[in-house]
Amino acid sequence: MNTSFTLFRLQTQDTLRMKMNARLKEIDRIIAADLEVIQAKAKFSEAQEIHKSRESSLNDLAAQAREKKLKRELTQSNLFSGKVRNPKELQDLQAETHALDRAIAKLEEEQLHAMMEVEEADALEENARKELQAVLDRKATENSRLMSEKNKIEAEIPLVDAQRQVLIDQLDADSFRIYRNLMKSKAGRAVAEIHDDSCGACGVVITPADIQAAKSSSKMIYCKNCGRILYKS
Numbered sequence: 001m002n003t004s005f006t007l008f009r010l011q012t013q014d015t016l017r018m019k020m021n022a023r024l025k026e027i028d029r030i031i032a033a034d035l036e037v038i039q040a041k042a043k044f045s046e047a048q049e050i051h052k053s054r055e056s057s058l059n060d061l062a063a064q065a066r067e068k069k070l071k072r073e074l075t076q077s078n079l080f081s082g083k084v085r086n087p088k089e090l091q092d093l094q095a096e097t098h099a100l101d102r103a104i105a106k107l108e109e110e111q112l113h114a115m116m117e118v119e120e121a122d123a124l125e126e127n128a129r130k131e132l133q134a135v136l137d138r139k140a141t142e143n144s145r146l147m148s149e150k151n152k153i154e155a156e157i158p159l160v161d162a163q164r165q166v167l168i169d170q171l172d173a174d175s176f177r178i179y180r181n182l183m184k185s186k187a188g189r190a191v192a193e194i195h196d197d198s199c200g201a202c203g204v205v206i207t208p209a210d211i212q213a214a215k216s217s218s219k220m221i222y223c224k225n226c227g228r229i230l231y232k233s
């Protein structure tokens with residue numbers, strides 16, 4: 001049995017397993033923190049607030065106008081009741097009617113303007129609502145793609161782990177320990193394949209004797225430059 005070959009295969013499986021883990025984490029992150037949805041929701045709720053506040057301004061103006069009209073009616077009925085005869089008082093009532101007429105006209109103009117603002121806010125809210133729905137629909141499709149990818153990866157994990165275990169079982173404890181330490185210290189690459197008589201990881205030239213040993217011996221041969229286990233197919 002060639003230990004370096006077994007370790008090389010184990011490294012291939014371990015690398016695959018790490019990639020699967022990283023992808024699972026990434027999928028969870030994408031689904032949890034969806035900036036587009038958060039932004040579309042914020043925009044919609046802002047539009048709702050503006051709409052509500054403009055509507056309440058319009059209602060205020062309408063209430064003020066109603067009050068002034070009521071006051072005008074009272075003034076008018078006083079004026080024509082025949083009870084007030086004093087010319088100064090009558091003049092005051094006339095003046096008050098005119099003042100109320102002006103106030104009512106001004107309020108009605110403001111109401112018209114406020115109505116336009118409410119209509120505009122209503123349209124903006126409707127747009128924001130449609131945009132949010134569109135984002136949510138699109139995300140549902142995207143997320144369902146991500147979820148099925150996640151399910152697929154999770155289903156593959158036991159198979160990869162079983163294959164890893166078969167390889168680990170073929171190794172003696174020392175070789176496995178050395179491999180694991182090198183995986184940690186050499187950035188996830190403990191075994192380097194020899195390509196064109198050079199170390200596939202650091203590129204240093206390997207002696208013919210070491211190449212021969214890496215190929216045939218069950219003893220592990222290390223790159224004299226980077227310290228990785230050498231494997232020759």
Ligand SMILES: [Zn+2]
Pocket residue numbers: 192199200201202203204223224225226227228
């Ligand atoms: Zn090397």
